[in-house]
Amino acid sequence: MSPELEQSPRSLLVCEKSSFMNEKARYDTHVSKHCFNYKVSIVIPECASLPASIGGVINSFNTYYRVRDLPLYKLLEENVIEKVVKKGHFYALSYNTRIDEDNTIAFLPTGQLILSVDKDTYEQLGLEGKPSQYKHRKVLRYVVTVDLTDKLMSPGAKGHQRLMTSLKEWVPMKCDLLITSKMTAADGDGGALRTLLSQYSFEECRPALQTRTLKETPCPSLLSSDLIGEKSCDPHHFLEWLGAVSMDISCDNEASSFLSTYVCPEPQNIMNQGLLCSITGFLIPENIYSLLLELRRYFDEPKFTSWLSMTVHGFMDSPVSWGTTEHGFLKGGENFYNFVCFRNQDYWLHMATSSHDGCPP
Incomplete structure (x- = not known):
């Protein structure tokens, strides 16, 4: 194998924990500065179908x-x-x-x-x-x-x-x-x-909407107060799990599988059912922010899950990532961010870039 293929390209992951109720939280600034987005993926554990309120916001996205x-x-x-x-x-x-x-x-x-x-x-x-x-x-x-x-x-x-x-x-x-x-x-x-x-x-x-139901899926255990600790999944491993779920890659590591030996990270539990929702197109920050606000309201009524996730993917070949920060593409092209929204209105924010990017704000 080529030495270049044996080495994974360097990437940068910035993590922060805060609350939507905190007046000094900057989540709205992070969303508004990430201008060029082609995909939003939502994972809602223990949810069988797309809630009408969330679907209504998605249908209002700009053409x-x-x-x-x-x-x-x-x-x-x-x-x-x-x-x-x-x-x-x-x-x-x-x-x-x-x-x-x-x-x-x-x-x-x-x-x-x-x-x-x-x-x-x-x-x-x-x-x-x-x-x-x-x-x-x-x-x-x-x-x-x-x-x-x-x-x-x-x-x-x-x-x-x-x-x-x-x-x-x-x-x-x-x-x-x-x-x-x-x-x-x-x-x-x-x-x-x-x-x-x-x-x-x-x-x-118009932005395209796709939904898929997850059944009996191993799922990382997350605790809002434990961004990087023993009781919650490590951020890198959590994002890797989200990628596997989005790509419909098995997380079971079954002996009969020759395609994937991936296994869900610990600590974990079993998600009886879940919803994976993807919106693709030319998506502007104003629409994404409206969706984030609606996802926060998901917990206004009692739910079986304590968290949900929204991942926003930027264009790999955009000349900028956040604001006017230059974006480049060599081996990787990472240009995305992820919110984990919790029932108590806490949130985790993960911002990822590749080796040819400035540090996220």
Whole structure:
């Protein structure tokens, strides 16, 4: 076996314990700063079907657009930048691009444009940027961050004119994009955005929902006060168990199985039945936060379980992870966080990144 395959890529897991009732808790900040998400997985022990209240929140998730070969400068023209981008809550991310090989693009809801480009593209753009913090011996990649809310970026200003010239004439960048906005048509973005998209090949998509019932499944025992201790499962092992459940990998370590020798970590018990729910698409933080609030309400009435879990997966090839923190992809691509919500309103938060990422906030 290749030596590279024998070594697991380095990753970073940050864990914290707090309470939703704590005024100083930062769970809402962590959710809001993780902008680009493609999947949310929920595990509810001792639950047979998706509660109607949770299903209602999922059905209210924003639709998103998948548009092909959109010239980037089109999103910077006056009608769009003033009525859509600068209004806030606008998200766009290039897809079918690889962060370690291709030019990738992201629009943050704060009005920032992120370009992660190779050396040749950077030199042709003529825009100010900085070397990727994950450079090799030679700088092969650069990151350009443009604050579109700055006065210099107002249509007609010198900064905006230079940006348009760079992206329209010097490097006419086109890419496939995922686009969504929290703003409504009444706020002015509906007409401007759809008018633009109608000129190109696009489709409107809804997040997809899948549910699966778990039967007689070994399950880690968790105690809210014991994040890393003897009475609860270790965080690494717990997340590994969640991954196994999501991938429908047996946790029994049966002698007859030649596919998996995985076993549920200790301490453990048997989950008589459970619910695994997955939502996939271009998922924005506002919708995820609404779902988290509804999951907290799950314990308003007595339940057989004392905890439930929500895992949010970021795009592996997004140029950023939390906020404007650069995200990279070498051997791993970890870019996710997980909440364990307890009956007493305590929570655990796990935030994971790969070796080519900054530390989570």
